[in-house]
Amino acid sequence: MVEPGALFDPWKLTTTARRRGDVWVLDGEKCLVPLAARAHWFLVLAAADGGLDAFIVPRDAPGLTVTGPEKNLGLRGLEAGGLVLAGVEVPAADRLGGEAGADTVRLLDRSRAALASVMTGLSRAVMDYCVPYAKDRVAFGEPIARKQAIAFMIADMKIETDAMRWLAWKAASELEKGRAATGRGGATRSAHLARAYAAREALRIADNGVQVLGGHGYIRDHPMEMWLRNARTLGVLEGMAVI
Secondary structure (H helix, E strand, O other): OOOOOOOOOOOOOOOEEEEEOOEEEEEEEEEEEEOOOOOOEEEEEEEEOOEEEEEEEEOOOOOEEEEOOOOOOOOOOOOEEEEEEEEEEEEHHHEOOHHHOOOHHHHHHHHHHHHHHHHHHHHHHHHHHHHHHHHHOEEOOEEHHHOHHHHHHHHHHHHHHHHHHHHHHHHHHHHHOOOOOOOOOHHHHHHHHHHHHHHHHHHHHHHHHHHHHHHHHHOOOOOHHHHHHHHHHHHOOOOOOOO
C-alpha cells in the first residue's frame, strides 16, 4: 500500500490500475514492502474506477521491478524493499474479490487495528524495561524510581499504554462484529483513532524511555534506542493518517 512521498495518503493512491480487455494494467511505485527481496507474490493496492482496488501480482510479471533493500530508520529486523510497476498486466482473475472488487476499506481498517496493537506492544516493552531499571539504578544515594520526574514519567507510560490497548481492543471488537462502516463511523473511525493515538503516544513513550535510561538509552547495549527508531517508523507507515 505505502508509496514514497511526504504527502502519501492511503485513500488517494498515485499507483493506478486501468482495465484493458481481460487484463488490468498497473503503473506506480511502492515502498516499505515487507520481504520484497524474497516474496513470490505481492498484494498491490491501486486507484481504479474512482476507488481503491487490490491485485495479486507475481514477482516475475513483465514490467515489475523489485528495488532495495531499503535503509530505513527502524524495523531493521524486517527487510523491506520497493516495487516499480511500469505497465504491469494482471489478469482480471487476479483482482482481489473478482469482478466485485476488493473491500479495501476493511483491509485498511484491519491494518490500522493491527498497527495500533503492534505499537501498544512496543510501548509495553519500553515500560517493562524501564521499571526494573529505574529501581536498580542508584543516583545520589537512592534509586531513580523514587525521583518524581522519573516516577511520573513511568506512571504516564502505564496510563497511555492502557489507553492504547483499549482503543485497539475496541477497533478489533467492532471489526469482528462486522460494524465496518465507511466514512467517519463504525470500525473505520475506531481503527483510525486507535492507530493515530498509538502512533503519537508510542513515540513519546519510547522517547521517555530513552530519558529514563539516560546515556544508556543511546547505546546498543540496551534495546531502548531500537524501540525509539521502531516507534518512529511504525508511526509513519500510513502517511498523513487521515480518515
